[in-house]
Amino acid sequence: MSSxxxxxxxxxDMGTKSKHTISVxxxxxxxxxxxxxxxxxxxxxxxxxxxxxxxxxxxxARITITTHGDSQIVEQIIKQLxxxxxxxxxxxLSFEPxxxxxxxxxxxxxxxxxxxxxxxxxxVFRAKxxxxxxxxxxxxxxxxxxxxxxxxGMLRQFGLVEVARTGTVALRREFTGDT
Amino acid sequence: MNNQATQVKKDSLDDKHTxxxxxxxxxxxxxxxxxxxxxxxxxxxVDTIFGYPGGAVLPIYDxxxxxxxxxxxxxxxxxGGTHAADGYARATGKPGVVLVxxxxxxxxxxxxxxxxxxxxxxxxxFTGQVATNLIGNDAFQEADIxxxxxxxxxxxxxxxDVNDLEYTIREAFHIATTGKPxxxxxxxxxxxxxxxxxxxxxxxVNKRSYRPVTHGHHSQIMKAADLLSNAKKPLIYAGGGVLLxxxxxxxxxxxxxxxxxxxxxxxxxxxxxxxKSQSLGMLGMHGTYYANMAMTECDVxxxxxxxxxxxxxxxxxGFSPNSRKIHIDIDPSCIAKNIPVEVPxxxxxxxxxxxxxxxxxxPDTKEWWDTLNKWKSDHPLQSPRAKDHIKPQHMIEAxxxxxxxxxxxxxxVGQHQMWAAQLYKYNHPRSFISSxxxxxxxxxxxxxxxxxxxxxxxxxxxISGDGGFQMTIFELATCVQNNIxxxxxxxxxxxxxxxxxxxxxxxxxxxSSVDLRDGNPDFVKLAEGYGAVGLRAxxxxxxxxxxxxxxxxxxxxxxxxxxxxxxxxxxxxxxxGAALNExxxxxxxx
Numbered sequence: 001m002s003s004x005x006x007x008x009x010x011x012x013d014m015g016t017k018s019k020h021t022i023s024v025x026x027x028x029x030x031x032x033x034x035x036x037x038x039x040x041x042x043x044x045x046x047x048x049x050x051x052x053x054x055x056x057x058x059x060x061a062r063i064t065i066t067t068h069g070d071s072q073i074v075e076q077i078i079k080q081l082x083x084x085x086x087x088x089x090x091x092x093l094s095f096e097p098x099x100x101x102x103x104x105x106x107x108x109x110x111x112x113x114x115x116x117x118x119x120x121x122x123x124v125f126r127a128k129x130x131x132x133x134x135x136x137x138x139x140x141x142x143x144x145x146x147x148x149x150x151x152x153g154m155l156r157q158f159g160l161v162e163v164a165r166t167g168t169v170a171l172r173r174e175f176t177g178d179t
Numbered sequence: 180m181n182n183q184a185t186q187v188k189k190d191s192l193d194d195k196h197t198x199x200x201x202x203x204x205x206x207x208x209x210x211x212x213x214x215x216x217x218x219x220x221x222x223x224x225v226d227t228i229f230g231y232p233g234g235a236v237l238p239i240y241d242x243x244x245x246x247x248x249x250x251x252x253x254x255x256x257x258x259g260g261t262h263a264a265d266g267y268a269r270a271t272g273k274p275g276v277v278l279v280x281x282x283x284x285x286x287x288x289x290x291x292x293x294x295x296x297x298x299x300x301x302x303x304x305f306t307g308q309v310a311t312n313l314i315g316n317d318a319f320q321e322a323d324i325x326x327x328x329x330x331x332x333x334x335x336x337x338x339x340d341v342n343d344l345e346y347t348i349r350e351a352f353h354i355a356t357t358g359k360p361x362x363x364x365x366x367x368x369x370x371x372x373x374x375x376x377x378x379x380x381x382x383x384v385n386k387r388s389y390r391p392v393t394h395g396h397h398s399q400i401m402k403a404a405d406l407l408s409n410a411k412k413p414l415i416y417a418g419g420g421v422l423l424x425x426x427x428x429x430x431x432x433x434x435x436x437x438x439x440x441x442x443x444x445x446x447x448x449x450x451x452x453x454x455k456s457q458s459l460g461m462l463g464m465h466g467t468y469y470a471n472m473a474m475t476e477c478d479v480x481x482x483x484x485x486x487x488x489x490x491x492x493x494x495x496x497g498f499s500p501n502s503r504k505i506h507i508d509i510d511p512s513c514i515a516k517n518i519p520v521e522v523p524x525x526x527x528x529x530x531x532x533x534x535x536x537x538x539x540x541x542p543d544t545k546e547w548w549d550t551l552n553k554w555k556s557d558h559p560l561q562s563p564r565a566k567d568h569i570k571p572q573h574m575i576e577a578x579x580x581x582x583x584x585x586x587x588x589x590x591x592v593g594q595h596q597m598w599a600a601q602l603y604k605y606n607h608p609r610s611f612i613s614s615x616x617x618x619x620x621x622x623x624x625x626x627x628x629x630x631x632x633x634x635x636x637x638x639x640x641x642i643s644g645d646g647g648f649q650m651t652i653f654e655l656a657t658c659v660q661n662n663i664x665x666x667x668x669x670x671x672x673x674x675x676x677x678x679x680x681x682x683x684x685x686x687x688x689x690x691s692s693v694d695l696r697d698g699n700p701d702f703v704k705l706a707e708g709y710g711a712v713g714l715r716a717x718x719x720x721x722x723x724x725x726x727x728x729x730x731x732x733x734x735x736x737x738x739x740x741x742x743x744x745x746x747x748x749x750x751x752x753x754x755x756g757a758a759l760n761e762x763x764x765x766x767x768x769x
Binding site: 026027031034035038039042072075076079080082083085086087088 | 325326329330333334335336337354386387388389510511512514515516
């Protein structure tokens with residue numbers, strides 16, 4: 001039985017996990033958001049980040065979810081999202097060019113003697129210092145998820161006091177250059 | 180608080196501004212929320228409601244008082260109400276409607292809603308709620324029922340404006356009954372049913388986020404037809420979707436024309452007549468030998484409105500390993516969820532099957548039928564008999580005979596359910612009603628009550644166990660009060676039989692907490708205490724008499740205490756973790 005090629009193929013396929021960024025257009029109400037969160041939780045799917053905010057049309061909201069899983073799981077996630085009655089449109093952006101950003105506010109301990117070192121790192125990541133106290137700095141970093149993780153990694157040595165991250169937001173890229 | 184109350188009043192139609200608006204639209208009416216609810220339900224063709232009153236729904240119950248259009252059945256527990264509405268829906272194809280009060284009224288419906296959800300049964304459940312200004316205050320009989328039921332409803336609403344009430348109800352019925360059906364809940368704050376608002380009579384429902392696919396993709400249907408036409412060993416695997424989609428005629432004529440064997444799931448029983456030669460009966464954990472072997476050996480599998488449940492597939496890597504699979508389902512998320520499928524067809528079975536029929540040529544299945552017929556004759560279902568006591572299998576066959584296969588059979592959950600599925604001959608749709616997905620003990624009797632209300636012309640047999648019947652036994656009062664002639668046949672073995680069977684087979688006969696006998700009531704006296712008829716049988720002769728008597732009583736419920744062999748096991752059985760073809764056909768000593 002295990003020699004069946006179709007099943008074996010699917011087994012190998014199931015082994016590859018990848019990251020997915022899913023954009024969901026929904027009716028703007030908390031019941032819709034709760035249903036989506038409950039669906040992920042109840043069916044054992046993962047959410048890496050989620051953001052919820054008003055979309056371009058009044059009464060609609062855009063939810064951006066980043067998740068990971070093999071193709072079968074991600075296919076189920078997309079289908080189950082469609083089953084939520086208030087969901088209007090679901091798009092797995094990972095299959096097309098897209099732009100994504102996340103914003104993080106990072107508060108680090110910064111003894112005056114180490115400030116310039118921190119500022120060098122801030123420059124490299126094109127981040128901004130947006131608040132300062134005698135012994136702490138608050139830094140704003142914008143970028144994709146990896147960049148923020150990298151910035152956090154560099155800043156960790158100074159002592160992270162508090163971190164707030166927005167989660168990824170993303171939109172499809174309109175023009176890819178090849179016409 | 181006062182402020183909010185004023186706000187509510189302003190939102191309602193009690194002020195001059197909105198009255199002017201209403202004047203401009205003379206076809207509209209101003210009614211209070213309760214009147215809107217009753218009027219909309221009547222307009223939607225609802226004639227039966229199962230419910231239980233309470234503080235938050237008093238204004239609605241006032242409008243139901245002496246209402247000739249709506250038959251309200253006062254159940255004895257809200258769980259019974261949801262199960263009854265569910266049984267009513269399965270027996271009639273119409274949505275079941277439930278009305279309960281806030282707090283405990285709502286929470287008691289939860290098991291019934293979950294049962295309906297997993298079997299895709301259309302229900303609309305109205306729950307009372309504390310007044311809008313009290314929501315969130317931990318008020319008396321307040322529960323966040325929308326939150327509690329969110330994972331087990333297809334959709335839910337909290338009505339915040341009485342002017343939305345009519346449309347919300349219409350949309351709820353639309354969502355409950357279309358696409359893949361399911362339960363929808365509407366939470367009605369008390370102030371919403373008391374204040375005044377518009378009733379428009381506008382029947383149009385338009386929700387842009389909800390557009391179920393109905394027609395299958397043509398090229399997919401062509402691919403499926405091609406696979407089936409060239410199959411050597413084809414098999415149709417039909418599920419509850421055929422019944423929900425009212426496609427039993429399409430399925431039967433298609434399968435007969437192309438002469439392809441049909442196996443049904445537990446939920447699909449009755450969608451293909453078991454009297455036809457193409458029928459292989461039920462497959463799965465307690466399915467027939469030949470259905471499970473056909474599933475394992477087939478080369479092309481057509482799944483119709485079925486969802487490859489784990490009770491059907493057994494161990495997935497041993498499930499139908501050599502077949503190319505086609506799957507018709509209205510719910511895309513059911514396709515390739517458990518088993519990879521080569522040709523998915525998303526659509527309504529009632530539309531897709533005739534198209535498939537059009538393009539499929541009759542495959543050459545002579546050799547396949549030789550194999551199938553040999554399996555059928557060599558491995559029939561076992562139905563042992565005893566002279567001095569009743570074998571449970573005998574009980575089911577006796578019911579099948581006395582009703583000539585024409586009854587609506589409603590079961591509870593456990594051994595009797597599997598025997599009823601195997602051994603009763605189902606030749607008509609909507610004849611077998613059972614909690615398949617959730618496996619809700621206590622479902623059978625109230626569901627039978629609902630089925631009987633929806634089906635006054637057919638005998639309704641509730642086959643239950645002594646355990647499950649006691650979970651919702653109180654609905655006897657509802658049946659007596661409303662002269663509902665449900666025939667309840669208790670397969671009484673004094674055990675939680677299916678659990679005992681698993682303990683016998685997998686836990687060294689350590690019968691932990693399954694013996695009910697010493698606590699069981701005298702079911703005959705109990706029935707009589709309610710004003711129902713109670714009968715008892717302990718031998719095959721007595722059983723025949725009792726069943727005959729029960730068939731003649733049509734004005735009251737009849738409780739038949741049928742005492743059966745205590746430790747009979749239900750076979751064939753695919754043990755958990757085994758593949759379908761690794762089923763156990765009987766006790767090793769047999």
